[in-house]
Amino acid sequence: MLKIMKITCPLLFLLYILSGCNVLESPTTLIKPPKLEEDQSILVNAVQAVLPSGAKLLSPVEKGDSSPYSLIDLDQDDIDEAVVFYYDLKTYELIGLVFIEVKGTWRLDQTISGFGIELYDLQFADVTGDHNLEIIAGYANGVLEKGLNIYHWQKGNIQPLFDTAYSKFIVDDLNQDGLNELTVLLVNRGVSAEVTSYLYKQNGFIALDQMLLDEFGSYENVISGFVTNDKKGLVLDIQVGAHAAYTEVLLLEQNQLQKASEEMENITWKEYPVNSEDVDMDGIIEIGKLIPPVGFEDESYASTPYITSYYQWYVKDGLELKVQRFYEYQKGFYFEFPMKWNDLLTIENSNENEFSFITIDEGKLVFNVISVPVEEWEPEENTYELGRNHEYVFITTVNNAELRTYFHLQ
Known part of the structure; x- marks a missing residue:
């Protein structure tokens, strides 16, 4: 059908x-x-x-x-x-x-x-x-x-x-005047990159403004929506190298395209692109960054279990942390950190099938996620099932019902 x-x-x-x-x-x-x-x-x-x-x-x-x-x-x-x-x-x-x-x-x-x-x-x-x-x-x-x-x-x-x-396009009322603009991104990588906002007026589309962008960037994700409580913007997640990416935020102020901050590239710099999105469902887009856990600052990119941190941009104050998650993309889950964990814990991965969240000062186990192949799974005493997909059963040895709710399958 x-x-x-x-x-x-x-x-x-x-x-x-x-x-x-x-x-x-x-x-x-x-x-x-x-x-x-x-x-x-x-x-x-x-x-x-x-x-x-x-x-x-x-x-x-x-x-x-x-x-x-x-x-x-x-x-x-x-x-x-x-x-x-x-x-x-x-x-x-x-x-x-x-x-x-x-x-x-x-x-x-x-x-x-x-x-x-x-x-x-x-x-x-x-x-x-x-x-x-x-x-x-x-x-x-x-x-x-x-x-x-x-x-x-x-x-x-x-x-x-x-x-x-x-290359990409978006329709949204970026200047909040009650009319949708058509915003078009056109990229010829290594040669030119430009974004143009159009408005339909008098039986045709007129260009309100155009801005030149980084012609060497790969524009991995572009979305629009509220970027603060009262400002809408265009959010572009841009990769510029094998281990280099940043996020740009554009505003349409008085029908003129402008960067939300000249420091946005610096404050959002990351090793890999992270898709910006409204992670906490508050109606405002958050910007993602990758943070190496304490103890992994000198590790290779490939072996670092990055914590993905999502920030809300503030006009005066820069970025404010809103959500932190640990993603295990290969196995298909993520664990969202309670906000009270901020800067208190790090990650330990003793083997490829177990990730432990431990305190920085004492190394005390707070929570862990163990991945067991489905064909090897047998219920064990003092373990608690978190979820399962077609490949793995995910368990923890920590008896904490509240923390188990922070585990999510992708």
């Missing part, structure tokens, strides 16, 4: 970079449960009826394994439209289709012609200020060539509004 996405609100957008290794975050979406299977089959049959032979339905690359069918109320009349893209293997064309539902029957209303071989991004948001949602599609001819296209749909009509080359 094919999956059908139900999208019910404008989306914030992530951006995708041209070069380097890319760690992408999925955009924040609200997805309703799919309709009944018989309704799904009606739409699927309607789409299949108009597809030419040799057509391949496309899911957005950026979303991974998602449905090629998007149900979205474009004109905000409480009735969903369906948006589907396909690539014609015979004519080498990329085509988008907009279907409308009339009395229980889906019929094709409009067709979009795209340029590329992949549908890289597909998002829906109001970028014209009319409270309807535009179709925002990113087409790709491989990794190094991507084009962004925006379409405005009304029943019986579809109008292209904008197209540009892009």
Whole structure:
């Protein structure tokens, strides 16, 4: 059974970079449960009826394994439209289709012609200020060539509004004036990198401002949202070397792009990129850094069990620690430190299957996580199961129910 996405609100957008290794975050979406299977089959049959032979339905690359069918109320009349893209293997064309539902029957209303071989991004948001949602599609001819296209749909009509080359893009009201801006990052690594904020005005997009960025950086993660209690910003996590990365925060003040702080690169410097995100779910984006535990300051990068610390930026005070976690990516878990542990504990890894959190002054065990391969697992006295995945059972020898709640599977 094919999956059908139900999208019910404008989306914030992530951006995708041209070069380097890319760690992408999925955009924040609200997805309703799919309709009944018989309704799904009606739409699927309607789409299949108009597809030419040799057509391949496309899911957005950026979303991974998602449905090629998007149900979205474009004109905000409480009735969903369906948006589907396909690539014609015979004519080498990329085509988008907009279907409308009339009395229980889906019929094709409009067709979009795209340029590329992949549908890289597909998002829906109001970028014209009319409270309807535009179709925002990113087409790709491989990794190094991507084009962004925006379409405005009304029943019986579809109008292209904008197209540009892009690496990543985001839609958000950065200056908090009640209108969404389209902000586009375009990178030709080693040559140029620029970010431009556009506003739809008088039937077209105008560039509010443009800023040059680090052309040697690999932009691993770019998100937008509140960066303080009252300021929105664009947050870019940038890798500049094998063991060098930093985070930049941009503001749109009086329609001018500016760095939140000239010291941001220095105060956010880290060995590896860490995706910024709203870790503590307080509505404000935190910036990640990697901190070597006490005793590991002179160890190699590969052998250091870094503590990932997330900070909130303050206009005057720099960074304030909000959350600390130890991630074990290979085994698939993380342990979140209680705030009272700050600067009091370090990590000891006596072997590859056990991590212990001990006090700095006395070396006293406070908590530990032991990974036992599933096939070797046998319950033992004085051990407490924390969780399990398909490879490991995770246990601790510390009898503390509160601390066990800080363990999380990834």
